Amino acid sequence: MNVPAAWYLVLAAVLFGIGAYGLLTRRSALIMFMCLELMLNAVNLTFVTFSRTLSDIGGQASVFFVMVVAAAEVTVGLGIVVAIFRRRSTTSVDELSEMKG
Amino acid sequence: MIKIPSAHYLAIAPVLIYFGASLALLITSALRRSRLSASAATSLSVLSSVAVIVVAVFEWLYVSRHGASETVAHAIVLDRFGVLATVAVALGTLLTSLVAKDWATRSKILGIENQILILATSAGAIMMAVANDLIVIFLGLEILSIGLYVLVAMDRHRARSAEAALKYFLLGGLAAAIFIYGVAILYGATGTTTISTMSLYFATNYLLHPGLAYLGGALVLIAFAFKVAAVPFHNWAPDVYEGAPTPITGYMAAIVKVGAFLGFIRVILSGLGTNLDTWRPILFALIVLSTVVGAVLGLAQKNVKRLLAYSSINQAGFMLLGLWAGTARGVASTLFFVCTYVPVIIATFAIVGLVSGASDEAHDIDSYRGLGRRQPWLGAALAVLLLSQLGAPFTLGFFAKFSVVASALDASGTTLGLVTMLSAAIAAVFYLRWTQLLFADDKVSQSRVEIPAATGTVIALGVATVLIFGVWPTPIMWLCQHASIAFLP
Numbered sequence: 001m002n003v004p005a006a007w008y009l010v011l012a013a014v015l016f017g018i019g020a021y022g023l024l025t026r027r028s029a030l031i032m033f034m035c036l037e038l039m040l041n042a043v044n045l046t047f048v049t050f051s052r053t054l055s056d057i058g059g060q061a062s063v064f065f066v067m068v069v070a071a072a073e074v075t076v077g078l079g080i081v082v083a084i085f086r087r088r089s090t091t092s093v094d095e096l097s098e099m100k101g
Numbered sequence: 102m103i104k105i106p107s108a109h110y111l112a113i114a115p116v117l118i119y120f121g122a123s124l125a126l127l128i129t130s131a132l133r134r135s136r137l138s139a140s141a142a143t144s145l146s147v148l149s150s151v152a153v154i155v156v157a158v159f160e161w162l163y164v165s166r167h168g169a170s171e172t173v174a175h176a177i178v179l180d181r182f183g184v185l186a187t188v189a190v191a192l193g194t195l196l197t198s199l200v201a202k203d204w205a206t207r208s209k210i211l212g213i214e215n216q217i218l219i220l221a222t223s224a225g226a227i228m229m230a231v232a233n234d235l236i237v238i239f240l241g242l243e244i245l246s247i248g249l250y251v252l253v254a255m256d257r258h259r260a261r262s263a264e265a266a267l268k269y270f271l272l273g274g275l276a277a278a279i280f281i282y283g284v285a286i287l288y289g290a291t292g293t294t295t296i297s298t299m300s301l302y303f304a305t306n307y308l309l310h311p312g313l314a315y316l317g318g319a320l321v322l323i324a325f326a327f328k329v330a331a332v333p334f335h336n337w338a339p340d341v342y343e344g345a346p347t348p349i350t351g352y353m354a355a356i357v358k359v360g361a362f363l364g365f366i367r368v369i370l371s372g373l374g375t376n377l378d379t380w381r382p383i384l385f386a387l388i389v390l391s392t393v394v395g396a397v398l399g400l401a402q403k404n405v406k407r408l409l410a411y412s413s414i415n416q417a418g419f420m421l422l423g424l425w426a427g428t429a430r431g432v433a434s435t436l437f438f439v440c441t442y443v444p445v446i447i448a449t450f451a452i453v454g455l456v457s458g459a460s461d462e463a464h465d466i467d468s469y470r471g472l473g474r475r476q477p478w479l480g481a482a483l484a485v486l487l488l489s490q491l492g493a494p495f496t497l498g499f500f501a502k503f504s505v506v507a508s509a510l511d512a513s514g515t516t517l518g519l520v521t522m523l524s525a526a527i528a529a530v531f532y533l534r535w536t537q538l539l540f541a542d543d544k545v546s547q548s549r550v551e552i553p554a555a556t557g558t559v560i561a562l563g564v565a566t567v568l569i570f571g572v573w574p575t576p577i578m579w580l581c582q583h584a585s586i587a588f589l590p
Contacts (some may be wrong), residue, residue, distance in 0.1 A: 009289075016278075016282055019278070020275070020278075020279075023271065023274075023275055024275075029267060029271075032271055036271075036274045036275070036278060039275075039278035039282070040278055040281070042282070043278065043281045043282045043285050046282065046285040046286065046289070047285045047288065049289075050285065050288055050289035053289075054289070054292050056292060058288070058293070058294060059285075059288055062236050062284075062285075062288070062294065065236055065239070065240060066239075066281055069239070069240065069243045069277075072243070072247055073243065073247060073270075073274060073277070076247050076250050076251055076270070077250070077267075077270050077274070079251070079254075080250065080251075080254050080263060080266045080267050080270055081267065083254060083257075083263045083266075084263045084264065084267060087260055087263070088260075093267070093271075
């Protein structure tokens with residue numbers, strides 16, 4: 001069965017939307033990281049789909065860059081969460097309220 | 102068979118120098134048994150920044166002789182615009198590495214990681230400004246951002262530092278995801294991620310269904326607005342500015358603006374430039390909201406770092422004016438604004454860092470009461486820097502604001518000119534209140550602020566730049582005009 005390219009794009013858009021929604025509404029830092037990953041993987045799916053429809057290898061090459069960046073980003077993010085967890089024993093962003101105004 | 106693209110090493114030399122210096126520091130500090138001294142690391146930072154500036158001079162001369170060129174499979178462009186951005190970043194790095202060294206000694210932050218990260222981050226900022234490919238801009242943006250997340254979390258003695266880093270990380274990650282999604286969609290619409298090819302595509306094709314291209318462009322624009330903290334994407338800025346170690350706040354305010362704005366200019370005016378009118382309403386809204394909201398919310402702030410955050414939101418609105426105009430004059434004036442903002446804001450935060458003391462906590466505006474009476478030179482320096490950000494005549498800030506507003510008026514943006522000038526008048530209230538407080542009578546006697554040599558040099562340099570080029574801006578303006586000639590509409 002041949003699935004039209006548009007379906008992949010819609011799927012990617014939905015995944016990106018779910019990721020963005022989760023990032024903005026969830027309160028656990030770890031779940032927010034997962035949402036961030038979901039958004040970046042939706043981008044990867046978009047790149048690959050367009051790469052296929054355009055018969056251009058550039059899109060697939062871009063995916064590798066996005067993957068590497070996503071990995072680097074999460075490494076640093078988890079480091080920051082560990083630093084906060086040591087001090088407060090929580091990963092909920094609601095507890096982080098030292099700054100107001 | 103994969104063809105390896107040829108590289109013009111002069112074009113990528115600044116990035117290589119910064120990465121090389123950063124790696125060299127990282128490896129030597131890992132291999133040595135004893136701790137590498139902070140002064141050695143700082144000297145290497147200063148040396149590599151000077152080397153980058155020297156290379157930039159050679160690049161400028163090369164472009165004058167041979168014209169602009171693209172290299173590394175069209176991913177990097179060697180033109181005067183990028184060269185000027187390189188100089189601005191190198192200058193910012195030079196000043197920050199000096200301020201950061203004194204801060205690390207004062208706040209007992211051991212290790213040389215801050216210098217390593219500052220060097221790597223600067224490489225990312227330069228990469229953004231010289232990139233001719235959206236993927237390379239993305240890489241530069243992430244190198245810049247990821248380094249900054251760690252720098253913001255650097256102060257282990259303050260809980261706020263790590264909190265600010267998490268906030269910055271989550272919103273910065275969102276911005277990066279939006280940016281790269283926009284790039285993916287633009288790639289689908291045009292079949293390329295190279296900016297110059299994209300511009301050619303838009304110039305030679307009439308899009309029957311432009312929706313995809315518009316969506317991609319809009320997402321990229323939103324991501325940039327996040328990065329430069331333009332309203333309504335500014336919420337992270339005050340918290341992150343407050344929580345970050347003060348010298349890093351100055352660095353962030355300066356370098357992110359250079360990298361993001363110059364990358365932004367290239368994408369919007371060069372890549373999507375043929376339909377600038379499509380983007381103008383969005384830019385218009387961003388400018389009006391940023392200038393007005395930044396100025397009004399700044400009035401209520403008692404914490405000077407938050408105040409400066411709102412001030413920088415206001416300034417970001419001004420920087421967007423030249424972009425809205427979209428003319429060579431507009432680009433030149435935005436370039437002038439961004440480049441001259443670097444020494445001013447870093448020197449301002451250097452003074453804020455000194456006043457805040459070893460704990461880096463005394464940011465209440467009342468800590469400045471009578472500073473100018475106890476230490477006239479320090480007080481006068483801060484007053485000059487604040488007046489420059491206000492845009493007072495005979496300071497650098499005056500010409501910066503004057504030229505961006507003039508360029509907008511040139512492009513028949515009378516409303517924008519009026520609104521931004523009005524916001525500058527509102528913003529003047531908090532700058533002047535702070536300046537007046539500096540020379541007010543202090544009821545409680547506060548201790549003198551120690552000025553270490555390196556930070557003192559940075560402050561003196563910032564003030565000298567403001568005053569000298571404030572009355573004689575011609576050389577910088579000349580450079581900016583020559584750098585933006587490629588963007589003639």
